[in-house]
Amino acid sequence: MENKIEIIEICLLAGKIMLESGAETYRVEDTMNRMAAAFGNVTSQSYVTPTGIMFSTSGTEPTNIVRINERSTDLEKVTLVNNISRKISSGELTLQEAKRELEELSKKNLSFPIWIQVLSAAIASGCFTIMFLGSWTDFLPACIAGGVGFAFFFFLHQLVRIKFFAEFMASFLIGMIAYLFIVTGLGAELDKIIIGSVMPLVPGLLITNAVRDLIAGHLVSGISKGAEAFLTAFAIGTGVAVVLAIF
């Protein structure tokens, strides 16, 4: 098969996009194998961890590796790669078309503008405060604390590439803002404001994926994602704890 190299390229690219956008490990492996099978390569094997992909078309062929450095959450990209893979499986896309579509997708930035994300985080924070049986007086303080905290997390993460530090600082800031609201009398319950505002930082995606990976038998990925989720939760908890310890 002379187009074997192209098949490998496409599968690795699809896997890379999916993994960087926050797909579960088993989905990445499954997609890569299905795509390879659709192009006539049924013996392919893939091994995916959160930090790298290994892919081989058959046991004796050379194995290819892709390193994953950045992981973010972009579920639209996961969905789009999924759709492309479906089309390939049903024979709607040729090798060249699939390659072009995936290359276009990998360059695109599909996420919402940052101000919309911050606004969403703010609204979500306020809503969570109400959901955790807080009073409506705390709605606006939680919105502000959550929005500022999320924006701070976003920019600090771009500045310092250490996610846990950014999370720690963001939750610290949230705690400070919430405390400020209580001192000035604009907020009623410190606890409810803080709990609502840190929710946008909570590692929900990691927890879900860790569980799904563990069920699917991907023990390495499941445990490492669980560890990442634990570290994130720990960073948030510590940030809040520092504020509580100061006052």
Next chain:
Amino acid sequence: MLSHLITSLVASSTFGIIFNVPKKSLIKCGFVGMIGWMLYIFLFLQGIDAVYATLAASFLVAVISHIFAKVYKNPVIIYSIVGIIPLVPGGISYDAMRNFVENDYSTALPLAARAFMISGAIAFGLVLSEVLNQLIFRRKKRV
């Protein structure tokens, strides 16, 4: 109850924006989150233990997510992630952390254990629905 209905719908949808869920699915995500939260808060206010309430809610969230994923041909995580976020034991973890900071370890430890149990309940709810999904899916294949 009405305020819970609206806030959980809005909160889940806005979370969808943060996770960049496809725009067509935003409302569906909000719906999944809303259903899950309404079941949880209903059971919780009836006096049922938070662990069981969380288990029931996360199971329901996962089942609806699987159905949506099958119907709309999308990956299941785009629905389930947003759905389980409200169930994460943020409040209890917070209380535990505060008591740790205040050196009140004997109050903090049960709370931490509780938060752990609730996380476990979320995970187990997801597992149960996965098993159910596989059973149904395999049966269909055999026929």
